[in-house]
Structures are given as structure tokens and as C-alpha cells.
Amino acid sequence: xxxxxxxxxxxxxxxxxxxxxxxxxxxxxxxxxxxxxxxxxxxxxxxxxxxxxxxxxxxxxxxxxxxxxxxxxxxxxxxxxxxxxxxxxxxxxxxxxxxxxxxxxxxxxxxxxxxxxxxxxxxxxxxxxxxxxxxxxxxxxxxxxxxxxxxxxxxxxxxxxxxxxxxxxxxxxxxxxxxxxxxxxxxxxxxxxxxxxxxxxxxxxxxxxxxxxxxxxxxxxxxxxxxxxxxxxxxxxxxxxxxxxxxxxxxxxxxxxxxxxxxxxxxxxxxxxxxxxxxxxxxxxxxxxxxxxxxxxxxxxxxxxxxxxxxxxxxxxxxxxxxxxxxxxxxxxxxxxxxxxxxxxxxxxxxxxxxxxxxxxxxxxxx
Amino acid sequence: xxxxxxxxxxxxxxxxxxxxxxxxxxxxxxxxxxxxxxxxxxxxxxxxxxxxxxxxxxxxxxxxxxxxxxxxxxxxxxxxxxxxxxxxxxxxxxxxxxxxxxxxxxxxxxxxxxxxxxxxxxxxxxxxxxxxxxxxxxxxxxxxxxxxxxxxxxxxxxxxxxxxxxxxxxxxxxxxxxxxxxxxxxxxxxxxxxxxxxxxxxxxxxxxxxxxxxxxxxxxxxxxxxxxxxxxxxxxxxxxxxxxxxxxxxxxxxxxxxxxxxxxxxxxxxxxxxxxxxxxxxxxxxxxxxxxxxxxxxxxxxxxxxxxxxxxxxxxxxxxxxxxxxxxxxxxxxxxxxxxxxxxxxxxxxxxxxxxxxxxxxxxxxxxxxxxxxxxxxxxxxxxxxxxxxxxxxxxxxxxxxxxxxxxxxxxxxxxxxxxxxxxxxxxxxxxxxxxxxxxxxxxxxxxxxxxxxxxxxxxxxxxxxxxxxxxxxxxxxxxxxxxxxxxxxxxxxxxxxxxxxxxxxxxxxxxxxxxxxxxxxxxxxxxxxxxxxxxxxxxxxxxxxxxxxxxxxxxxxxxxxxxxxxxxxxxxxxxxxxxxxx
Numbered sequence: 001x002x003x004x005x006x007x008x009x010x011x012x013x014x015x016x017x018x019x020x021x022x023x024x025x026x027x028x029x030x031x032x033x034x035x036x037x038x039x040x041x042x043x044x045x046x047x048x049x050x051x052x053x054x055x056x057x058x059x060x061x062x063x064x065x066x067x068x069x070x071x072x073x074x075x076x077x078x079x080x081x082x083x084x085x086x087x088x089x090x091x092x093x094x095x096x097x098x099x100x101x102x103x104x105x106x107x108x109x110x111x112x113x114x115x116x117x118x119x120x121x122x123x124x125x126x127x128x129x130x131x132x133x134x135x136x137x138x139x140x141x142x143x144x145x146x147x148x149x150x151x152x153x154x155x156x157x158x159x160x161x162x163x164x165x166x167x168x169x170x171x172x173x174x175x176x177x178x179x180x181x182x183x184x185x186x187x188x189x190x191x192x193x194x195x196x197x198x199x200x201x202x203x204x205x206x207x208x209x210x211x212x213x214x215x216x217x218x219x220x221x222x223x224x225x226x227x228x229x230x231x232x233x234x235x236x237x238x239x240x241x242x243x244x245x246x247x248x249x250x251x252x253x254x255x256x257x258x259x260x261x262x263x264x265x266x267x268x269x270x271x272x273x274x275x276x277x278x279x280x281x282x283x284x285x286x287x288x289x290x291x292x293x294x295x296x297x298x299x300x301x302x303x304x305x306x307x308x309x310x311x312x313x314x315x316x317x318x319x320x321x322x323x324x325x326x327x328x329x330x331x332x333x334x335x336x337x338x339x340x341x342x343x344x345x346x347x348x349x350x351x352x353x354x355x356x357x358x359x360x361x362x363x364x365x366x367x
Numbered sequence: 368x369x370x371x372x373x374x375x376x377x378x379x380x381x382x383x384x385x386x387x388x389x390x391x392x393x394x395x396x397x398x399x400x401x402x403x404x405x406x407x408x409x410x411x412x413x414x415x416x417x418x419x420x421x422x423x424x425x426x427x428x429x430x431x432x433x434x435x436x437x438x439x440x441x442x443x444x445x446x447x448x449x450x451x452x453x454x455x456x457x458x459x460x461x462x463x464x465x466x467x468x469x470x471x472x473x474x475x476x477x478x479x480x481x482x483x484x485x486x487x488x489x490x491x492x493x494x495x496x497x498x499x500x501x502x503x504x505x506x507x508x509x510x511x512x513x514x515x516x517x518x519x520x521x522x523x524x525x526x527x528x529x530x531x532x533x534x535x536x537x538x539x540x541x542x543x544x545x546x547x548x549x550x551x552x553x554x555x556x557x558x559x560x561x562x563x564x565x566x567x568x569x570x571x572x573x574x575x576x577x578x579x580x581x582x583x584x585x586x587x588x589x590x591x592x593x594x595x596x597x598x599x600x601x602x603x604x605x606x607x608x609x610x611x612x613x614x615x616x617x618x619x620x621x622x623x624x625x626x627x628x629x630x631x632x633x634x635x636x637x638x639x640x641x642x643x644x645x646x647x648x649x650x651x652x653x654x655x656x657x658x659x660x661x662x663x664x665x666x667x668x669x670x671x672x673x674x675x676x677x678x679x680x681x682x683x684x685x686x687x688x689x690x691x692x693x694x695x696x697x698x699x700x701x702x703x704x705x706x707x708x709x710x711x712x713x714x715x716x717x718x719x720x721x722x723x724x725x726x727x728x729x730x731x732x733x734x735x736x737x738x739x740x741x742x743x744x745x746x747x748x749x750x751x752x753x754x755x756x757x758x759x760x761x762x763x764x765x766x767x768x769x770x771x772x773x774x775x776x777x778x779x780x781x782x783x784x785x786x787x788x789x790x791x792x793x794x795x796x797x798x799x800x801x802x803x804x805x806x807x808x809x810x811x812x813x814x815x816x817x818x819x820x821x822x823x824x825x826x827x828x829x830x831x832x833x834x835x836x837x838x839x840x841x842x843x844x845x846x847x848x849x850x851x852x853x854x855x856x857x858x859x860x861x862x863x864x865x866x867x868x869x870x871x872x873x874x875x876x877x878x879x880x881x882x883x884x885x886x887x888x889x890x891x892x893x894x895x896x897x898x899x900x901x902x903x904x905x906x907x908x909x910x911x912x913x914x915x916x917x918x919x920x921x922x923x924x925x926x927x928x929x930x931x932x933x934x935x936x937x938x939x940x941x942x943x944x945x946x947x948x949x950x
Contacts, residue, residue: 027892029795
């Protein structure tokens, strides 16, 4: 090979080097880690008096000297309900960060009812809210910005109502209960979570875990959400006037996607026919029900377990629009068949339910 | 000492008998091996102002070991090799502390006088950019008087020249022609650097495979063209992870020699590129996605001049390594800076973790690494910041100059290794780091100069690395590290050499340590200030029977001064004795 050829190869290689690397820097900006944070544009809102019932939105904007982890917290001054928006950037724009009224709903719950558990005020009210922008990782910086807005109108909860028991039991539903003592499986009107009626489920049964159940047929074939974004919401009331509840009482919720069997053609058995052990049934246990008063739960359909997964021939393809029925089953430790719960001989199980509704995208309390 | 002498005599006797037996068995089965006795006693030097009542004041360690190499030649051109290790820790009696391991197994031979093969434990090296065990910091910190330590570190970690020890199959064969091309050589290998193993009951890492090949074309005496390929990959079906690595590296080189009387001018151009990505098969639809894909190329040119009598050589070259060039088998470091140190890992009343220091780099065999790393390993910029991953260090662009001069009778030996580099792209900023390095060594053999029969030599080593970056107060950095080594060897009786040495290291300035995720993506930085001084003073006695048979007694004084509230200073003394016999 001639020397001139070698030289040409070398030159070609050097030239190709400079056409290879297209990036100008590697890794995150150093300034984002070590420079002091300064505010270029302070926090501003696009709407200070939103009426979420009219589909108003509140957009946020701000600009900082560097990319930083920020949190916008909106807190109702009356309800104390709060919602947070997170991000990491040097710029907040209304196009990216807006509040569409999540959590600001007309509450379906009665005013004299307060939910037990962590959330005492599940929804914003028509109230003034504080808006605070803080920076999580800026330990040496006390920078925060505060603004306010006033909610002038609330959204209506959107969902697929399964049962609120105001008109009695849902159409075509069926119920069953054991022949125990003090059995309560019926509509009641004394302390409903929502409106005037709820469904009581309880009693004393010493020989079996199952006390009774209610089966409700469903047709929600127009739902398009995937199981992760499809939520079952229901309120559960427990405890007697003394504040006691039965040991290891719980609710077992079953959802059936059985397509080939009618809901209740066979009247010789106790309940619906679509929850058999050879069918595509999903279940979720709220166990234990160990509180006094109402609690409201939201469960993603994806969290339901496959009940008959070990049964040959049962195929699982979880899809919300294939749901054909739901079963709410009351269970508790049987005092006569188990040594674990002798107290249940003298205390009635209580797992009453109300306002059973499916929602898409989020559960009601997280909306 | 008495015990060691007895052990030495015993082991030497065994190896002598074994060697003798070899000749009596018509060389069908023959033996060689290595024996070593080692003893160390380390003393913690306490600060008078703060007595450490928790940390032991001194510790002793030692062992005897025998590596027995069995070579079985059942037929001509075929050998089965097994290395069996017997190791007895000092203080172990009646079998306690004694271990017996199979350290190496290999079958090798030649098939039909044409194809050479190795199966089992093999030592592989290809090119600096594809498969290469770069010595890294080891090339910087060893004075001649620390050769005893170096022998142990290299032997225990299977560092044979620049080769990685791997397990697999290697095949070599070549063709010779009488026109157009003189020869055509091929080499292929497939190895498994890591087998599948469980992280938990349900989480298994996949098999990691390293395979590759080379083709070398020699048209004439002046030109050699080579093409090389290696691929590091994982087989997802052998584990439970859905993510598996692919890292092919392609390499081409042209080597031209121009012979001028007693010297040769050699030019080498190396180019190539790499691609590294992970196949993500976690998609429920069965689609495989390539994640964290990085592609990069490299170019290396070196012009070399050397005398055929090896008295002088010099290399001048240019190197460009793309920021995204990733080569698992060429960029894996020998030193694993995440390893705990063996000696006094906790100090200062057990409240401080002792970081790897200069003396650990010299003496601690356990901080060295034998496994390939698919992402860039951690570095300590104080010790090596310019080429921490060898010549294949990514994001480097610059010129280098290397040289060696040895007078004909080896009275004076000079070495030089220098370079000026910069980053190709900045890390976290548009500003680029610039680097300069100088490593030089000088040795005077006075006994050759004056014709003395006893060896008298003085050698000095100086090394310097500078890293700078301009820009704002946050972007700017300036790190300087320097080391100076001085050795004096004086043979006062036949084969008895007195050793005296000093090595000091200092690093001052600031740098940013990169934080990378498990896929090697740069995600953040740690700002580190350096004001560190390491020191090792050495005196000793070497009894050198042969090149590979020696006894060395040393007294080392060493420590680190950090001048920082974050790191506590430490100082230690060590008595070190080793008896090494290689046959």
C-alpha cells in the first residue's frame, strides 16, 4: 500500500470523527445541582375564582433560575382538604400544570356523617384555598410562594352507580343470608352515608364464615378504561353504639366476567349463577372491617385477585366492560367453629354498605 | 522466621521432587507450580491526643500456600492442565484454616496440526479498544521495591500481562500463501464471564457471554491489517430478568512498518465503533424494546520509532474516543473502588470507614477485580482522572507521547509517558475539562557504570496529572495530583540486597464524581474537594536466589493525611515477609 493511501485513510478517519458526536453535553446541568435557586417569575394563576361546575380550570405559571423539584399545594381554608402537584423543571406553564377541579366535588355524603380514618373532609367546598409553591430539595432555601383562589362552584361526581339503595334493592339483584341470630340483611334508613337509605349486612352466625351476600347484575359494556383506571367505590359502616365490632369481620367483593351463564336462571340455589368456581371471577377482601362508623373505600379493578386461577379451563382476561355482576359478601370468624373468636357469640357482625359506584381514572376520594 | 524457613524448605523439597519425577515419566505427566509463605504484622499508629480504645492496636496475618500445576499429555499436541491450591492460614491447626481448591482447569492442544484450541480457563487479550486488561493505577504506583507486592496482586487476580482470565473456548488457525498475501490468521473465542445466579428466590441474573474473533491479513513484511470483533451479551432465558445487555464492538487497524537500517518507523491506525443497549422484553405484547442505546466510535493513530536493539523507542500519536463509546471488556477497571479495604477497614475508634489509599493500591489483592463490568466502574480522580479506563476511556480527545531510552549496557534507563487531552463534550456544562499528564522514570545502575560485581541502583519515579475546567464558579475545577518515588537497592552480599524507598503522593483541588445509574446513565454529581497526602516509606532486605525465587523482608511506614474534617488521618506500620518460589 502506498504511503499516500495510508495518509488518505488517516485523514478520512479524522474527518469522520467530527461527524460522529452529536450531543453537546452529557448528564444533567451542573447548575441544577449546585447553583442557588432564584425566582425569575413568581407564581401566578390563570383563574382566581374557578367554577368547576362550569368546567373552569386553574393554570399555574412560574419560572426559576434552574431545574428544581417543586410542589404546588392547594389547601381549602374551610375543609382543610388539600391537593398537590409535583414536578421537576425550571418552568411551570398552564399548558402543563392545571387544576381541573379534582377533589372539588359536590359531596354525595350526608352532612351529619363524617368518615372515619385519615380523611375527615374528602372534598373541597365552595371556599377560599391557599396555594403554596415550595421546593423539596432546596434544603438551604426557605423560598416559597403563596397565593390564594376561591372556589365558586363544584363539580358533580361522574361514575356508574351500582347501588345507593334509595329505591330499594337494585333491579334483578338477589340476596341471601344464613339462618343466624339477629340477622340484618335489609334496607335501613337510620344513618345512611348518602341520602336516606343504605343496606345492612350482619348478624350472628357460629357455624360458617359467610353470613350472607347481595348479588347485583351489571351491564357496563360501554366502559373503555383498563383495569388500572377502573375503580370500585363503596362506603362501609361498622360498630355498634358501644363502639364494638366483631372479631375478624370483613367484606368479600366478587366481580364476575362470566358471559355465557344467565345471572339468575337457576332459582334452586341461593344467589346468582355467575360466581361459580369454574367461571372468570375476581375477588377482593376488605379485611378486617375493624372500625366504628362509615369508611369509604376505592379499589382499582386491577387489585382484584383471580379467584379460580387454579381451576382448569378458566381463562382470565380482565376487562371492565365484560363485567356482568358484583357480589358483596359479609363474612366473619364463626365463634362456634373457630377458637379464635369466642367474643363473636355475643356481638353481631356489622358490615353495612352504601353508595356503591364505579369511577374511571381515579377513585372518588382521590379525585 | 524459623517456621517460615522450615515451610520454605519443605515446599521447595516437594517441588524439587515433583520436577525430578517429571523427567522419569517420559513427560506424559509433569508438574510445576508456585509456593508462597507470607506473614504481615500491621500496627496502628495512634494520635497521642486521641487514644483509640476500640480498634486493635496491631494485627497479624499470614499463610502458606502451594499451587500445584499438573500437566497431563496423553498424546502429542494435547494437554490437560489443572492447578490445585493448598492453602493454610497461620494459626490453623488440624485442618482448621486449611483449604484445597481447584484454581484452574484447561484442556489445550492442536487438532490435525492446524487448529489450536484452549478449553477451560483461558487468558484473552485482543486490542486496547475491544478486549484488554488495562493495568490502570497499577502502572503508576509500583516502585521496583514493591515488586513483591505486585507479584502477589497480579498472581492472585490472574493478571497475566494485559489479559483477562475467562472461562470458555478459544480457537486459532492460520493460512499461508505464496502470492498476494503472505498469511491469514484467525482467532475465535466464546466465554462466559458470569453464570446465571440468584439475587433472591425469584430473581435470577442471566448468563453473560463474551464472544469475538479476529482476522489478521499480512500482505507483506511491511503491512498488517486486522479486523476484530467482540460482543458482550446476556441470554435472558437463563434468568428471570426481562432486560438483557448487548454490547458489540468493531475494530479495524492498519499497521505499517518502514525499516531503516537499525531502526523501524511504525505507523498504526485503529478505528472502530461500539453499540451498547439493553433489550427490554417486559412489554406484554412481546415486543422487544432497545433501551439506553449508546453508540460511539474511536480513532487512534500512533507513529512509532524504535531501534531494533531495543535501546530506544518513541511514540507520538493522536486519540479520539467518543463519549458514548462503550466496550465492556476494554473499559473494565482492575481496581474496584467500592471494595472494602482488607487492612483496618474501620479506624478512628471504628467510627470511620477507611478509603482505599496509596498503600492499599500497592498491597491489597482483595480490592482488585476479576469480573467484567458492563458499565463504567467508579473511579477516584485523585489517583487516576485522565485515563481511568485506559486508552479506551470515553470522552477523550488528544495527543500522547511515550518513550524509552536504555543505554546499551543498561546503565541508564529512562521512561516517559505523557499526554494532553480534553473532553469531547462537557459533563453537565458546555465547558470542557482539559487534562495533562506526565509520567517519567529514571534508573541508574551504578554497578554497570563502574563495573562492580554487586548491584547498586537508584531509581526515581515522578508522575503528575492535572485536570482543569473553566467557566463559572460551579463549573470550574482544578485538580492536581503528583507522586514521587525513590528507590535505592544495594547488594551488600551475594544475592542479599538492601532496599530503601520512599513514595509520596499528593492530590489537591476539586472535582465532580459522576453518579451513574445501573445502565451507566449519568444522573448527578458529587462535588469533592481534595487535599490529601499519602506516604509510604520502605526499608527491606531481598534475598534473590533466582528471578522467580526470592525472600523479601520489609518494614513499611505508611499513612494518609487528608487535612479535612470529613476524613480522619491514619498511619500504620507493617512488617512484611514473603517467600516466593515459582517453578
